Amino acid sequence: MSAGRDLLARVWTELDPDARILDDVVDASVSVPLPSRLSTGELAWSSVAAATLAAGGHPSSLDPDRIAVAYRSDRVLTIDGAAPPVWSPFSGFWRTADGWIRTHGNYPHHAAGLRRGLHLSEKADAEQVRAALADRESTEVIAAIVSARGLAVPVLPEDPARDAARRRTPLLDIRRIEGRTGPRHDAPGVGPLPLDGIRVLDLTRVIAGPVCTRTLALLGADVLRIDPPALSEPEWQHLDTGHGKRSALLDARSERIHELLAEADAVVLGYRPAALDRLGLGIDALQHRYPGLVVAQLSAWGTDVPDRAGFDSLVQAEYGIALVESPDGERPGALPAQALDHSAGYLLAAAVTTLLRRRALEGGSWSVRTSLRRVAAELLGMPRREEPAPEVTIDLPQHTVRFLVEGSELQTARAAIPGVEFAAPRPWGRDQPRW
Numbered sequence: 001m002s003a004g005r006d007l008l009a010r011v012w013t014e015l016d017p018d019a020r021i022l023d024d025v026v027d028a029s030v031s032v033p034l035p036s037r038l039s040t041g042e043l044a045w046s047s048v049a050a051a052t053l054a055a056g057g058h059p060s061s062l063d064p065d066r067i068a069v070a071y072r073s074d075r076v077l078t079i080d081g082a083a084p085p086v087w088s089p090f091s092g093f094w095r096t097a098d099g100w101i102r103t104h105g106n107y108p109h110h111a112a113g114l115r116r117g118l119h120l121s122e123k124a125d126a127e128q129v130r131a132a133l134a135d136r137e138s139t140e141v142i143a144a145i146v147s148a149r150g151l152a153v154p155v156l157p158e159d160p161a162r163d164a165a166r167r168r169t170p171l172l173d174i175r176r177i178e179g180r181t182g183p184r185h186d187a188p189g190v191g192p193l194p195l196d197g198i199r200v201l202d203l204t205r206v207i208a209g210p211v212c213t214r215t216l217a218l219l220g221a222d223v224l225r226i227d228p229p230a231l232s233e234p235e236w237q238h239l240d241t242g243h244g245k246r247s248a249l250l251d252a253r254s255e256r257i258h259e260l261l262a263e264a265d266a267v268v269l270g271y272r273p274a275a276l277d278r279l280g281l282g283i284d285a286l287q288h289r290y291p292g293l294v295v296a297q298l299s300a301w302g303t304d305v306p307d308r309a310g311f312d313s314l315v316q317a318e319y320g321i322a323l324v325e326s327p328d329g330e331r332p333g334a335l336p337a338q339a340l341d342h343s344a345g346y347l348l349a350a351a352v353t354t355l356l357r358r359r360a361l362e363g364g365s366w367s368v369r370t371s372l373r374r375v376a377a378e379l380l381g382m383p384r385r386e387e388p389a390p391e392v393t394i395d396l397p398q399h400t401v402r403f404l405v406e407g408s409e410l411q412t413a414r415a416a417i418p419g420v421e422f423a424a425p426r427p428w429g430r431d432q433p434r435w
Helices: 003-015 040-054 064-071 108-117 126-134 138-147 160-167 208-218 235-241 255-262 273-278 283-289 312-318 339-362 372-380
Strands: 092-096 099-103 152-154 173-177 199-203 222-227 246-249 266-269 294-299 365-371 400-405 408-413
Touching (some): 003 339, 040 064, 040 339, 040 372, 099 312, 152 312, 160 372, 173 339, 208 222, 208 266, 208 294, 222 255, 235 408, 255 283, 266 339, 283 365, 294 339, 312 339, 312 372
Parallel strands (some): 199 222, 199 266, 222 246
Antiparallel strands (some): 092 099, 173 365, 400 408
16 A cells, blocks of 8 residues: 555544545555655645545546645746745754754744844844854754744754654544534535535635635635734735635634624634634634534644644754755755645645535534644654655646736646636735625
8 A cells, every 4th residue: 555545544534434435546656746755745645635535536536746736836826927935034944053943934023033032133134144043052042033933943853752652643633522513504515516605714824724725715615714904914825825715804803703703614723722712712612602613723833832833844844854854964954845734734624524514414513633743743654765756847837827816917836636726816805804
């Protein structure tokens, strides 16, 4: 059995007690061209395959090149023919006196926190950051950056025992609460698409959560994304993952959020679990207040560290992936895509789609949790290679689509799930917070 199909079988066992659907999924070699030492291509295939199965499709129709382009969508994105700057100069690996650290500064407030932690001016550039880090020890400098509300983690080797323990927990932690379903749709799929008629409230940001809700919109759901008015989203990031969703601005403390939740079938949460709990938007509070609501929660580090912010690149660095993928045995490397993000998104979409169906059949309230750290542990337990396979040339025009968004021509990756096509993204924050 290939690594990809083995993972798909285990994921489906968590999603649905009836595993007969896997009987005719051929045990064939999976070759998604995402070259790395770790099984990135197999992880990508199994994640998209899970979402495809949940939508009623079959993994045999998946196109490996299409999956690879979808996972690297930021590399094919153009706006009016130009590729946007995806990474901030304040995001990356930095050498310290005793090793390496990884920072994330794509959001202005995180870049500002990095500079404050290093006692640099607001106009300091990347070279000044590099100089400020070179003679300081990693633990000291990380503590200073984090205390200033920046984001930094150590680049560490993998810990096989820790990762094995993490793999003994569910990749998709699904729970059901007995009780009434509440005034929601009896079943998804009132139209030609699997999720026609379903309402999904999207409280997520930054790749993983938006990939999940973009997939739910692709499958027919009415997805309304809500963002805080004071925290703008980089245009490229929203356009890369905003397909088919409406986008509105609303304070999470507003009563309007609860009015929207009262009429939703599912909500996807992508903010820090502790922050959501403080707002009364954690899983327990939502399931108590809204019987029958399907709640999906994604975090970077897991619910055992509920107040810690993080991103795919930081999890890769701290959990050993960066050193496994080192190009020379000394400098840290990275996966060929933000694969933890994308895989978590597709797996969560598979879970939401399946749980909506199970709610209709079995009643009750359902929740599902996963984290980038849990996906990382899964990847680190899969087979690996001595060296990455060589890059392959992909015919990109077959796997991209163009939209006109507010007068700008947008090129993005096409949907990895076969048989359905994305609708255009809406401009960020331009819709009203209503169904």
